[in-house]
Amino acid sequence: MEPGPSGGSRPAEPGPCLHGPGGACQETSAYSLSPSGAGLGFGVAAVLPAGGCGERMGVPTPKQFCPILERPLISYTLQTLERVSWIKDIVVAVTRENMEAMDGIIQRYQHKRISLVESGVTRHRSIFNGLKALAVDGSKSKLSKPEVVIIHDAVRPFVEEDVLLKVVRAAKEHGAAGAIRPLVSTVISPSADGCLDHSLERARYKASEMPQAFLFDVIYEAYHQCSDYDLEFGTECLQLALKYCHTKAKLVEGSPDLWKVTYKRDLYAAESIIKERISQQICVVMDTKSDEEHVGRLQEMLKNELKHVNVTSRPLCHASRDLQQITLGQCYDFVCINVMNFDFQETRKLLCMLEESHLSILYPVVVVSVNFLDYNSVPFGEKMENLLQIREFAKEVKKRNILLYGLLIYYPQDELKLQESLRQGAAIIAALMKERNSGLVGQLLVA
Known part of the structure; x- marks a missing residue:
């Protein structure tokens, strides 16, 4: 995979922010307080599960490595997170066979503060592996245990810094927090014979999105306690915190840019947004x-x-x-x-x-x-x-x-x-x- 140009030192800034009103980038943000997150009063890290194979994309390349303007999608997401100076460490969980390719992306695009761990066979197992890497706090690890950890998708490159800040602050106060968006379609329940059983009142429900954030000890304990069934078939981290640590997540209204690249057509949409910006x-x-x-x-x-x-x-x-x-x-x-x-x-x-x-x-x-x-x-x-x-x-x-x-x-x-x-x-x-x-x-x- 040769996603882009090589060599040379990167520019003073890593390119335009892929977030903000109308794509505008605020070079001096009230939230960019210090590289260690000291301005927030506590340490923050992020975990990105990136071990998926992208079956719904319908292409042989996992979607997080699909090129947009000849650069892998995951690189845009990393760029968005590493611009947030108060996120100290970013841990990416990738499969063993993609480890070398991921390391090449980090070197080629000169990403900073990135650490790699091997992913698990499911999303929850990948996240758990990322948390384990952050939990090893000592002289033998270049990572340090954060007080708050962000969990984000590798294929959501347009997250805004203010949304990250809101979920982090909410997690610090409530123990867990997640971004939500209004449902676009009505959710229905089919009966066993394939007919309509009932529908949900759309106004009463929301779509759970990323990013989510947690007190590290809360989500780490939840993963330690959860069952193999949860690790194998679950997808909702907020539910784990509620089920095993009795921590009710604070829900934060997210922006329209939180959508993730799922289908092939989404790659074209993402490219169009990036070109415009x-x-x-x-x-x-x-x-x-x-x-x-x-x-x-x-x-x-x-x-x-x-x-x-x-x-x-x-x-x-x-x-x-x-x-x-x-x-x-x-x-x-x-x-x-x-x-x-x-x-x-x-x-x-x-x-x-x-x-x-x-x-x-x-x-x-x-x-x-x-x-x-x-x-x-x-x-x-x-x-x-x-x-x-x-x-x-x-x-x-x-x-x-x-x-x-x-x-x-x-x-x-x-x-x-x-x-x-x-x-x-x-x-x-x-x-x-x-x-x-x-x-x-x-x-x-x-x-």
Whole structure:
């Protein structure tokens, strides 16, 4: 399994948060108090059972390892949890045969604070193995026993930090807590002959979701006491705490983003969400001599095309100085405008800067190289020969998860034709960034 690019140190931040209103990421959270959870006054760890085979997915690869934008689904979930600085340890339970692949994912995407344990044959046995690893508190273990433990699914990558905080605080107070959501469909009970026996009043019931959180001693004791039948066929951790420790869980209203990837179609839904959230900011870089009116008009049309996207611009000489600020701002989309040359000098400078930043470790970075082609300057054949070099550049940087496309806009044209070309150019750029289609990499498109 080769899910993504390799090598290099990761960017200062591990990519955009996959949570928050409208996909926004709060870089400074009131909840991100300290890496050890000391700001909460108690230690917190998380356990992710990831030993399932994903039968309902209908694909040979377990769903937690299915690629989204060429990166395994579980990596997105780990990223979401490791961004929460007060979660000290994250324990992932995987099967013995997937242990090496999981370790490769951790190394490739440079995840932090992750420990692996072997999963059991059922969900509850996997969770129990994760709890046992946390229970070994001593000099021989790099893990420390937490006061509160979060249990979360490896295939729920969009959990919000505020939901995690709510269930953790509720668990600290009540001993156990879990996220819930309204039922979408009415639940019915069929009779033995396959007919309707009765239905439940939907308003009185809720769907149990993840994350859930527990005082560590409560859930650990519950697992020690539960029967083999519970371990084999049970799925609800809150019920174990109630049944064996008489701990009533506090139920916390969760957000719509708590759904988990279960079926193959859910992979496409998850990919769509991720694409949208990494396409919320575009940086337009240009030659310092690119002061022509049509360059500014293209930017304005791009803003009109992407009404809810932040479009900023700066000269390339400033971009190198400001690249850290750009990457910290979660920008994964770049437009490089070339007016005075036709050999991709500015684009190549930008690509070198992006490669050095290692921005593309976690997400594919899109670069659209825009060339305004003046009929009255260099001979057309020579221009096109230079412009077609984009194919070789694109092939090389794609190895580092950078998707390079070319866009050609002719000028001078009469006002109406130029206006239409600029409009089409903005639409092409928007589509390339939204779709991130690797099949078009290296193509020279004409507006």
